[in-house]
Amino acid sequence: MKYILVIGDGMADLPQDALGGRTPLEAAQKPLIDSLAARGIVGKARTVPIGVPPGSDTAILSIFGFDPREVYTGRSPLEAAGSGLELKAGNISFRCNLCAISELGEGGAYEEQTMLSHSGGAIEGELAQALMRDLIADEGFAALLAEYGLWFQVNPSYRHIAVLEKGSDRVTLEPPHEILGQGIKKYLPKGDGEGMLLALMKASYEILGRHPINEARRREGKPAANSLWFWGQGKAVRLSDFGENFGHFGGVITAVPLVKGIARLAGLPAPEVEGANGELDTNYEGKVEAALLSLQKNDFAALHIEAPDEMSHAGDLEKKLEAIARIDRRVFAPLLVGLDKLKEPYRILFLSDHYTLLSSGGHEGSPVPFLLYDSRVDLGRGLPYGEPSAELGGLMEDATKLMPLLFEQ
Numbered sequence: 001m002k003y004i005l006v007i008g009d010g011m012a013d014l015p016q017d018a019l020g021g022r023t024p025l026e027a028a029q030k031p032l033i034d035s036l037a038a039r040g041i042v043g044k045a046r047t048v049p050i051g052v053p054p055g056s057d058t059a060i061l062s063i064f065g066f067d068p069r070e071v072y073t074g075r076s077p078l079e080a081a082g083s084g085l086e087l088k089a090g091n092i093s094f095r096c097n098l099c100a101i102s103e104l105g106e107g108g109a110y111e112e113q114t115m116l117s118h119s120g121g122a123i124e125g126e127l128a129q130a131l132m133r134d135l136i137a138d139e140g141f142a143a144l145l146a147e148y149g150l151w152f153q154v155n156p157s158y159r160h161i162a163v164l165e166k167g168s169d170r171v172t173l174e175p176p177h178e179i180l181g182q183g184i185k186k187y188l189p190k191g192d193g194e195g196m197l198l199a200l201m202k203a204s205y206e207i208l209g210r211h212p213i214n215e216a217r218r219r220e221g222k223p224a225a226n227s228l229w230f231w232g233q234g235k236a237v238r239l240s241d242f243g244e245n246f247g248h249f250g251g252v253i254t255a256v257p258l259v260k261g262i263a264r265l266a267g268l269p270a271p272e273v274e275g276a277n278g279e280l281d282t283n284y285e286g287k288v289e290a291a292l293l294s295l296q297k298n299d300f301a302a303l304h305i306e307a308p309d310e311m312s313h314a315g316d317l318e319k320k321l322e323a324i325a326r327i328d329r330r331v332f333a334p335l336l337v338g339l340d341k342l343k344e345p346y347r348i349l350f351l352s353d354h355y356t357l358l359s360s361g362g363h364e365g366s367p368v369p370f371l372l373y374d375s376r377v378d379l380g381r382g383l384p385y386g387e388p389s390a391e392l393g394g395l396m397e398d399a400t401k402l403m404p405l406l407f408e409q
């Protein structure tokens with residue numbers, strides 16, 4: 001018997017006028033998924049407990065059987081684990097974006113600037129890395145880091161990790177993608193360590209602002225990647241062992257450090273897949289191959305597809321529809337062929353981890369539609385997979401019960 005979890009990140013959404021009142025899931029071309037739904041169980045699950053911030057971090061913890069109210073300390077410690085960083089007791093880790101904020105001419109105070117881009121104007125990985133390396137090597141900046149006991153894991157993207165050896169996570173920090181186009185003043189750090197974080201942000205603005213890479217970007221009409229922005233902080237996380245919890249084991253295939261981190265902290269392997277990038281043009285087939293390879297040795301595998309969430313943050317309806325259609329065409333098609341070749345019965349749990357609304361570009365915590373298919377039986381009502389069908393299927397109030405449902409426990 002084989003058990004497969006497939007997460008389409010951020011697929012769930014509200015009815016769209018442009019779709020005649022249908023949701024993207026209802027309107028997308030997904031014949032295979034709908035054929036499984038017609039013979040499976042379609043219901044709703046509350047992956048984000050009430051009062052908990054909606055996001056992949058909290059929702060996917062629930063899906064893997066961990067109650068975020070008990071284990072969630074912030075986004076960054078999960079990403080740190082996914083990037084191979086082992087946090088020690090007392091450490092606080094922060095997500096640190098290399099952002100682009102406005103440059104209101106000579107002497108414009110940092111606090112008076114506006115958030116232009118959470119990704120440094122979609123700066124290329126190697127350029128972001130070079131900027132970060134030069135920043136950290138700057139004498140004045142290095143002295144600040146030494147004084148505060150803070151260091152960076154620099155990644156080939158605008159997403160970096162900062163680790164504070166000793167400190168507090170009681171500080172209010174705002175995700176930069178939530179404040180695009182807004183003045184930064186009211187979103188600056190507030191709480192423990194606010195002075196330290198602001199000093200580092202202002203120093204980065206000073207140093208990066210005059211860096212040749214940014215001078216070249218200005219000449220090319222691109223925003224300068226000129227400011228660090230800290231958020232998603234948290235203490236080191238300990239998760240119990242997934243294999244011990246459920247008696248099943250296997251690989252988690254994803255491009256996203258956050259999901260890799262949850263897998264690794266839960267004792268599950270998260271192999272790298274060439275070309276898996278969390279974007280619309282990710283290597284779908286390579287990811288399915290990796291999942292099928294895991295299923296040859298084990299009885300469980302999980303596949304996480306980030307693209308629908310990214311397209312929703314971008315507010316792009318056409319691309320969200322295409323992302324869902326690619327999950328059907330380039331994930332489910334090869335997956336079902338591969339499963340048939342394994343010649344064993346199987347159960348598939350397919351769901352959106354949370355809502356990501358095209359209208360706001362933000363996450364939303366309503367219960368999500370899930371589909372459970374069992375190759376041995378026809379359990380279905382002949383309904384397609386989507387929010388309206390799930391409405392008819394009843395609500396699973398506690399999504400940590402999804403894995404026991406998949407594993408028939």
Ligand SMILES: [Zn+2]
Binds near residue numbers: 055057353354
């Ligand atoms: Zn997500």
